[in-house]
Amino acid sequence: MSVFKEPTFWFALISSVCAGYTVLNNLYNRSKSLLISLNWFSYMDGQITASFNVYNPSSENRTLRNINFLFEGKRYQVTDYPDILSRRKYADGGNVTAFSDGMPININPKSSQSVVVTFKHLPSRIIAAKDLDFAFLIDKKSKIQNISVTEKIIDTEQLVRRLNRRFR
Structure with missing residues (x-):
């Protein structure tokens, strides 16, 4: 047999x-690595406020540990603490504040998160850039990504409208 x-x-x-x-x-x-896209950015008074969409297609948690902005051979590090982006006062005397996200940022498996971060002490020539280079430190791996700018926000009112959901 x-x-x-x-x-x-x-x-x-x-x-x-x-x-x-x-x-x-x-x-x-x-x-699978994180997929990162730029939603919008704003440049005012030497500071960039940038909004990223971060998607984790992996089946494990991923941690976005650091973001560096690369411009003309220099690295500008993200503020690693929650930074005050805007304050709003109401007629009844109450006020609310919008904060940026601090580092590190944990992204759950198979989910996405909107992240707003700030970079400080930047030159004014950034406004003319068509592409922006960012270096992302994900877990222990570094990933440099060139992101084309699709929408620039320079007006303060537009920035405040974008930050409305972040007010606490």
Whole structure:
């Protein structure tokens, strides 16, 4: 009697193939890196306020540890603490404040997050740039990304409208 005619052989073969597929699929899903896109940015008084969409397609948590803005051979580091972006006062005497996100930022698996960060002490020539270079430190890996600017916000009113959802 041949081993190929035994049902236990076929069950073992099918289960081995399924286990191999599961292992390869898990390794592939874990190895996916963050996808980052620039929503908008604002340059005022030597400070850039930038909004990024960060998507984690991986099946594990990812941590965005640092962001550097690269311009003319210099690195400008993101403020790693929540920075005050705007304040609003109401007629009844109450006031609310919009803050930027501080570093590090944890991104859950298979989810996205909108991140607003600030860079300070920058030259004014940045406004003319068509592409912006950012270096992202994700977990322990560095990723340099050239992002084309699709929307620039220079007007203070536009910036405040974008920050309305961040008021606390």
